Amino acid sequence: MNAGSPPHDADTPLLAVRDLSVRFGALQAVDRVSFAIARGRITSVIGPNGAGKSTLFNLISGAIRPDSGQVLFRGTDVTGRSPNRLLDAGLARSFQITNLFFELPVFENLRLAAQRLEPGWRALLPTQRSAHALRRAEALIARFDLAHKATAAAGALSHGEQRRLEIAIALATQPELLLLDEPTQGMSHGDTAETAALIKSLAGELTILLIEHDVELVMDLSDHVVVMHQGMKLAAGHPAAIRANPKVQAAYFGEAAVA
Amino acid sequence: MADAGAVITAVRHSEQAGHRTLTSFALAFIALGILFAAVAASLGDVFFFRLATEALIFGGLALSVDVLLGYAGMLSLGQALFFGLGAYVSALVLKNVLPSFWLAMAVTLAVGTVAGLVAAVISIRARGVYFALITFGLAQVVAKVVFNTPRLGASDGIIGIPVITIDLVGFTVDTGNARAFFLFCLAFVMALYFLCAYLARTPAGRVLAAIRSNEDRVPFLGYPVGLVKVLAFVLAADVAALSGALYPMLRGFVSPELLYFEVSGNAVITAIIGGMGTLIGPLYGSALIVGLKSVIGSYTAHHLIVIGTLFVFAVIFFPQGLIGYFKRPLERRLGARSASTSP
Amino acid sequence: MHGLIDALQFIFAPQIVNGLSIGVAVILMALGLTIIFGLLDVINMAHGEFYALGAYLAVSLLAAGVSFWLCLIMVPVLMLPVGYVVERLLIQRVFDRKDRHVLTLLLTFGLGVVLEDAFRLVFGPNTVRMDTPISGAADVFGMYFPNYRLFVMAIGALIVTLTWVVVFRTRIGAMVRAAAHDRQMASSLGVPVARVYSATFAFGVGLAGLAGVLLAPIYSVFPAMGKDFILLAFTVVIVGGMGSIKGAVIAGIVLMQIQALASLYVSPVWTEPLLFGVMVLVLMWRPQGLFGKLGNG
Numbered sequence: 001m002n003a004g005s006p007p008h009d010a011d012t013p014l015l016a017v018r019d020l021s022v023r024f025g026a027l028q029a030v031d032r033v034s035f036a037i038a039r040g041r042i043t044s045v046i047g048p049n050g051a052g053k054s055t056l057f058n059l060i061s062g063a064i065r066p067d068s069g070q071v072l073f074r075g076t077d078v079t080g081r082s083p084n085r086l087l088d089a090g091l092a093r094s095f096q097i098t099n100l101f102f103e104l105p106v107f108e109n110l111r112l113a114a115q116r117l118e119p120g121w122r123a124l125l126p127t128q129r130s131a132h133a134l135r136r137a138e139a140l141i142a143r144f145d146l147a148h149k150a151t152a153a154a155g156a157l158s159h160g161e162q163r164r165l166e167i168a169i170a171l172a173t174q175p176e177l178l179l180l181d182e183p184t185q186g187m188s189h190g191d192t193a194e195t196a197a198l199i200k201s202l203a204g205e206l207t208i209l210l211i212e213h214d215v216e217l218v219m220d221l222s223d224h225v226v227v228m229h230q231g232m233k234l235a236a237g238h239p240a241a242i243r244a245n246p247k248v249q250a251a252y253f254g255e256a257a258v259a
Numbered sequence: 260m261a262d263a264g265a266v267i268t269a270v271r272h273s274e275q276a277g278h279r280t281l282t283s284f285a286l287a288f289i290a291l292g293i294l295f296a297a298v299a300a301s302l303g304d305v306f307f308f309r310l311a312t313e314a315l316i317f318g319g320l321a322l323s324v325d326v327l328l329g330y331a332g333m334l335s336l337g338q339a340l341f342f343g344l345g346a347y348v349s350a351l352v353l354k355n356v357l358p359s360f361w362l363a364m365a366v367t368l369a370v371g372t373v374a375g376l377v378a379a380v381i382s383i384r385a386r387g388v389y390f391a392l393i394t395f396g397l398a399q400v401v402a403k404v405v406f407n408t409p410r411l412g413a414s415d416g417i418i419g420i421p422v423i424t425i426d427l428v429g430f431t432v433d434t435g436n437a438r439a440f441f442l443f444c445l446a447f448v449m450a451l452y453f454l455c456a457y458l459a460r461t462p463a464g465r466v467l468a469a470i471r472s473n474e475d476r477v478p479f480l481g482y483p484v485g486l487v488k489v490l491a492f493v494l495a496a497d498v499a500a501l502s503g504a505l506y507p508m509l510r511g512f513v514s515p516e517l518l519y520f521e522v523s524g525n526a527v528i529t530a531i532i533g534g535m536g537t538l539i540g541p542l543y544g545s546a547l548i549v550g551l552k553s554v555i556g557s558y559t560a561h562h563l564i565v566i567g568t569l570f571v572f573a574v575i576f577f578p579q580g581l582i583g584y585f586k587r588p589l590e591r592r593l594g595a596r597s598a599s600t601s602p
Numbered sequence: 603m604h605g606l607i608d609a610l611q612f613i614f615a616p617q618i619v620n621g622l623s624i625g626v627a628v629i630l631m632a633l634g635l636t637i638i639f640g641l642l643d644v645i646n647m648a649h650g651e652f653y654a655l656g657a658y659l660a661v662s663l664l665a666a667g668v669s670f671w672l673c674l675i676m677v678p679v680l681m682l683p684v685g686y687v688v689e690r691l692l693i694q695r696v697f698d699r700k701d702r703h704v705l706t707l708l709l710t711f712g713l714g715v716v717l718e719d720a721f722r723l724v725f726g727p728n729t730v731r732m733d734t735p736i737s738g739a740a741d742v743f744g745m746y747f748p749n750y751r752l753f754v755m756a757i758g759a760l761i762v763t764l765t766w767v768v769v770f771r772t773r774i775g776a777m778v779r780a781a782a783h784d785r786q787m788a789s790s791l792g793v794p795v796a797r798v799y800s801a802t803f804a805f806g807v808g809l810a811g812l813a814g815v816l817l818a819p820i821y822s823v824f825p826a827m828g829k830d831f832i833l834l835a836f837t838v839v840i841v842g843g844m845g846s847i848k849g850a851v852i853a854g855i856v857l858m859q860i861q862a863l864a865s866l867y868v869s870p871v872w873t874e875p876l877l878f879g880v881m882v883l884v885l886m887w888r889p890q891g892l893f894g895k896l897g898n899g
Contacts, residue, residue: 061479087481101472107270112469115462116481123463128271130462138266150266151273173481334704336711385885387703388645392836393882399833400875407871520829523854524715531708561723566717574709 011136012075014039014177014207015091020069029055032069037177037224042199042208044218047228053211054096055226056096057181060209061093062086070254073177082190087116092175094166096182096211102155104164106146109154110137136172144198146170160191167195171202178202180210184217196221219243227251276459276594280586283593284539285452291546292445300438308437310553311546312509315444316601318545319451319502319546320522321529322538323495326455328527329536330464331491332471334391336376336523337398343518345503346373347405350417350513360425360508367504368497375496379489385482386474395520402518416514420507434508448542451498456538467491528570534580545580613866616747621862622855623751626758627817629854631831631845632838633765634809640845641782641802644693645707648714649835650828651721652807656681656814657823658721661730670735674757678808687785688713689800699729714828721825729824754816763810766847778802823855837881843891853892 013036020033030052037043042249045053058064060071062083071079073089081089101109111127114136122130141147144164149157167183183199184192196217202208212218217240218225227234227242229251235242242248292311299307318343327333345367352363382393405411412418422435425443432443458464466482477484507513516522525548526541533544548566555562577584608702617669629654631653638646646652659680660673692713696705697800739746781788781798821827838857842849857880863871870875884891 002265082483083478084481084483087479093479095476099473099476101469101476103472104469105270105273107266108465112462112465113480115465118462123466124458124461126457126460127462127465132463134267138264147266151269169480328704332701332704334707381882381886385889388707388839389885389889391707392833392840393623393885396837396878396881397835400878403871403874524711527708528715559723559833561719563719564716564723567712567719571692571709571716574705575692575710578705580697 005048013037016072018070020066022055022059022064022066028061028231035226035233035236037207037209039207042203042221042224043226044222044225045211045226045228046215046218051228052231053228054181057093057211061091061179085172090176092170092173093179094170094181094183096185098162098166100154100162100165103153105151106154107137107141109165109169110140110172113169116173123222140168140172160187163187175206177207177209180208182211182213183245184214192217196220273540276590279593280590281456281537281539284582287540288482289449289540296438296442305437308441309509310549312441312444314545314549315448316502316505318510318542319448320499320526321533321541321545322452322455323499324499324537325535325541326495326527327491328530330459330467330471331488335394336454337389338499338526339522340398340401341371341374341499342503342522345371345500346506346513346517347411349504350420350507353420353423353507354417358421358423360423363504364501367500371497371500372493375493379492383485383488383492398518398520398523402515405518406515407534414515416512418512420511451501452538452542459538473555528566531580532573534582537582537586540580540582617862617866619747619751621858623754624680625854625858626755627813628834628838628858629851630758630761630809630813631835632761632850632854635835636839636845636850638803638806641778642799644855645703647707647711648717648812650832651714651717651809653814653831654721654828655717656811657818657827658725659820660815661823672813676810681808681811682804685804686800689803712892718825718828729826731822732819734819750819757816757845762851769847837877840881841884841891843893846893849891849893
């Protein structure tokens with residue numbers, strides 16, 4: 001999984017985005033956005049609706065190609081690489097609109113993702129022989145509290161359970177960088193708190209970049225916050241600093257409420 | 260929180276029930292085939308054996324349709340292309356090169372793989388109905404080309420394929436011997452089935468099922484979707500081609516009709532009536548449809564009206580097909596029984 | 603110079619007119635297909651058989667003494683309830699399932715199989731020839747154009763224009779487009795969505811039937827005639843863009859011209875692969891066709 005990447009020192013940011021831009025017709029969805037993420041930290045991207053957060057994610061995760069700019073992962077230029085090659089490099093993502101394999105059982109959803117950890121030739125042996133993948137799927141089911149639904153179809157889960165499964169699938173591939181697109185979208189208050197605790201527990205193992213609408217959650221979880229507005233990076237920094245930033249307040253609450 | 264290993268055991272249990280069910284159907288099919296051979300032998304008429312062998316050969320073609328449709332969700336309306344190709348290649352080898360079964364099969368496999376690769380590269384980027392139309396068009400085009408090529412016998416096809424002897428370990432099969440060849444084809448097609456059924460249970464096969472369920476997510480799990488689809492397509496092409504290669508050995512001739520849309524369409528109908536996604540369903544379906552055609556054929560030449568109506572009925576009311584319909588109850592019973600006997 | 607004018611007069615012009623007259627019928631078929639797909643999201647694999655049904659109905663009516671001109675009106679009208687019933691009883695049953703595209707494709711494919719064999723049963727497997735209703739040719743600047751083909755072109759252009767007007771400039775058309783765009787919204791606004799769907803399908807089927815009547819004198823009538831045309835019609839629809847009327851017309855004209863002119867240089871056997879090649883290229887480089895929008899199919 002770490003094939004071909006140069007060794008880097010602790011100063012190199014895990015992910016660096018430079019002047020990333022993409023336009024859809026007349027709309028400049030992402031406009032020269034630059035920022036960097038250090039290892040082991042939780043970074044959040046926030047901003048009003050239509051700020052371009054999901055598009056930014058799509059650019060980083062290989063779903064769409066940028067018009068200009070670069071994405072550097074562990075110092076290597078991965079701009080425009082396809083999602084499966086990015087996964088090889090260690091970058092995984094979850095989706096805002098639940099994007100599971102709804103007809104397949106929960107366990108199978110996870111096993112499919114975890115299978116990636118096994119050597120290629122194991123793809124032609126019976127699935128049962130990939131013990132490593134099976135154990136990883138099982139561990140995730142336990143961790144994400146889905147054991148009681150392990151053999152149920154993913155489509156039969158409650159919304160909160162599905163959102164948890166979304167994250168679990170992305171995690172199954174043992175990425176170094178995990179992109180979470182609105183992980184608590186539509187969740188109840190209790191589920192949201194649980195998910196937040198889960199994300200916090202992950203922080204030591206890997207680096208997390210997440211998009212969130214729940215500003216309180218973001219302030220609580222994040223080490224670093226990037227604010228987007230109308231496709232551009234508005235501000236970046238420590239949560240407290242962002243909260244106090246008048247430009248950020250203006251973007252969220254309109255020009256009138258600056259105080 | 261469940262104890263370690265409990266979830267894996269539960270999953271394994273549920274998967275094995277499904278596997279056991281399908282294997283039961285497969286073994287039942289073999290048993291039925293052998294039973295049929297005994298009955299038909301006693302009737303003394305070669306006709307039944309020839310008809311049943313044809314059912315097996317076209318069953319192999321229907322199997323190839325199911326590999327793509329039942330697993331990857333890719334509807335190919337042009338599998339006759341590979342089937343006919345295999346038939347022609349086999350005919351040419353047997354007649355003009357060497358009357359050797361293994362050589363004919365080897366060349367068919369090679370040609371089928373190359374043709375499959377070319378067709379895959381052309382059609383794989385399209386999805387859904389567009390993919391179906393490209394495969395449809397490819398088959399039409401090649402059929403027209405073959406029809407107009409004098410070297411391949413044009414509209415008459417190639418006749419005069421010799422009867423050959425198939426050398427196996429320890430014994431031989433004479434393609435002129437209707438009963439022996441029927442049993443051989445049964446073994447051959449079942450071998451194709453078991454190969455496909457095995458691959459379906461491997462992670463590779465599972466990725467195919469994932470593509471059918473949610474193609475867009477699959478790259479984000481780290482799999483090269485295009486490559487996987489191409490490989491599945493080539494597998495289906497090879498299964499169709501190898502099945503087709505048996506045809507000239509049975510009938511002694513090949514003609515452009517083998518490439519026509521009727522053959523592709525029939526294969527799709529057979530696969531769906533038999534049971535999409537079960538792999539053994541298409542073989543049952545082929546036996547059913549060939550049998551039906553024969554029975555109806557004694558009253559009227561218009562068997563397609565009946566079969567077409569049956570098909571429309573199946574699509575609306577029984578999309579899971581014959582085997583699909585019986586799979587779930589049997590699965591439950593097999594699962595329940597093993598649950599009570601396992602520690 | 604003389605040679606070029608002669609060539610234009612005696613070789614190219616007739617071919618161009620040929621291409622246009624057949625092109626018009628293909629456009630009518632493609633129009634029905636693209637409307638059914640664009641507005642209903644249904645792939646009608648039986649469209650060729652509806653085209654054949656139109657031709658066979660014309661044959662029957664003619665045999666009963668009805669004049670060709672009356673046929674031209676009666677056949678599409680007779681086909682409307684057929685299409686309506688097919689949509690209501692068959693297609694709507696699979697419409698709400700997840701793999702709707704594959705299922706409607708298979709369903710209509712099965713229907714086509716039944717229809718084709720039914721033609722064979724009722725009318726026999728042989729080709730039925732139909733007399734050209736307008737004989738003679740028009741002399742235009744020394745070039746001869748068969749009158750009937752000119753007539754076909756004129757009627758076709760009229761129908762296409764009428765269709766466009768109905769779809770884009772009338773209230774009914776607006777209802778249909780609304781129902782196609784957002785079923786639930788249209789329904790809550792009082793649009794009888796189920797009936798609109800059935801009527802739209804019927805309209806598409808009627809167009810196919812009309813094409814069948816128009817082309818019967820040129821191409822003759824036989825059970826498998828639908829198969830010959832369906833790939834061509836789908837090619838036009840795909841190149842033009844699924845769901846785009848403008849696309850169907852332009853692609854139809856362009857492709858038929860390519861075919862007509864190509865057949866001057868290449869054996870006709872190769873024109874179909876040529877057009878198919880165009881379709882594949884379009885699907886590879888611009889899957890939504892010239893004027894279509896991705897998101898359908």
